[in-house]
Each structure stands twice: as C-alpha cells, then as structure tokens.
Amino acid sequence: AKRIGVLAVQGAFAEHEAMLGALGAVCHELRKASDLEEKPDGLVLPGGESTVQRKILMESGMFSPIRSWIGEGMPVLATCAGLILLAEHLSNDARTCFETLPVTVRRNAYGRQLGSFIAEAKVRHIGTMRQNFIRAPYIEQVSPEVEVLSETEGHITAVRYKNQLALSFHPEVGHDTRLHEAFLRMI
C-alpha cells in the first residue's frame, strides 16, 4: 500500500486520513521530528490555521526535513492552510513557510464573514466539483510553469506544479474522492 505522511499538528487531518484510508492508502501522522524517520511515499498538508501549523513546524524540527522531501519530489497534496505553507509569496502576510510553490497566495481572501461557502467549478483533468471553502485563501499569481487546474468565481483555486497539488478548498469534506485519487496516482 502507498504510505502517506499526514501533517497532524492542527486542523483537518483526520478527514484526509479517512478518505485516503478508504482508497487503500496507509496514513502516518506527523506530529514530531521522530515521526519523520521513516520516509513516506506522499505527503498531505491539511487545512487549519497556517500560522499555528507553521509555528509548530519550526519549533518541532519538522520544517527542514519536510522541506527537503518536497524539494526532492515527494508528491504533496496541500489544502487551504497547506497551500499557504507551500506558497513562495503571500500578498498579505510575511510568514511564508516552505516556499516551494511559485505562486502568490492571499490568506483569508474572501473576508471573514463570507469565509465559508460552497461553489461548483471545473477542475482540469477531473470534471466539475463541489468545492468547500472555509476561510479560504486564493491564488493571485502563478509562475508560467504552474498549471492552473481550477478557477472559481474569477480566482485561481487549484494548481499543480511538479510534485505539488495545491487547493484553496477542502476536498476531504464530503464524499468526492477524485482529487485524492489523482494525488495517489502521482505516487
């Protein structure tokens, strides 16, 4: 079975584990540096609060090894806060983290009150999806080598760049497993 390391310090990691488990993958929770001794086949960076996740990554010693994994080409599925952690640039925050994804992301881009909604949009290679947004970021700018997978109401909400698949919305909510299947096929 494919072994997936799921960053499990905060946020919506359990939902990803349930969905990947149902698809036959085995998930390992990454909470501290010693959880990284065994290298997984793929990595999930879940939604949650990116500032909290970043702080724990830095303080726990997990930041550098995970950054190396991503740089070496380990397939990554990043949702929402995870997208923020990958972004090379943030337009409204100085606290970038891994900086492995050449895009500019805006945090809490939809405003606090309008922060949670569902939209329907096409995702390239997959088809139309119901997309759950929860105090979501969106992508303001992409480098030419980044493939835009989805644009929702005029904003980029899903991209692929080499081994990195990053989304503004939450495909782990609900029963549509197509994006998780696409991620597992990257392994």
Ligand code: GLN
């Ligand atoms: N608003 C969160 C942040 O800026 C992201 C929201 C989410 O992951 N659902 O980190």
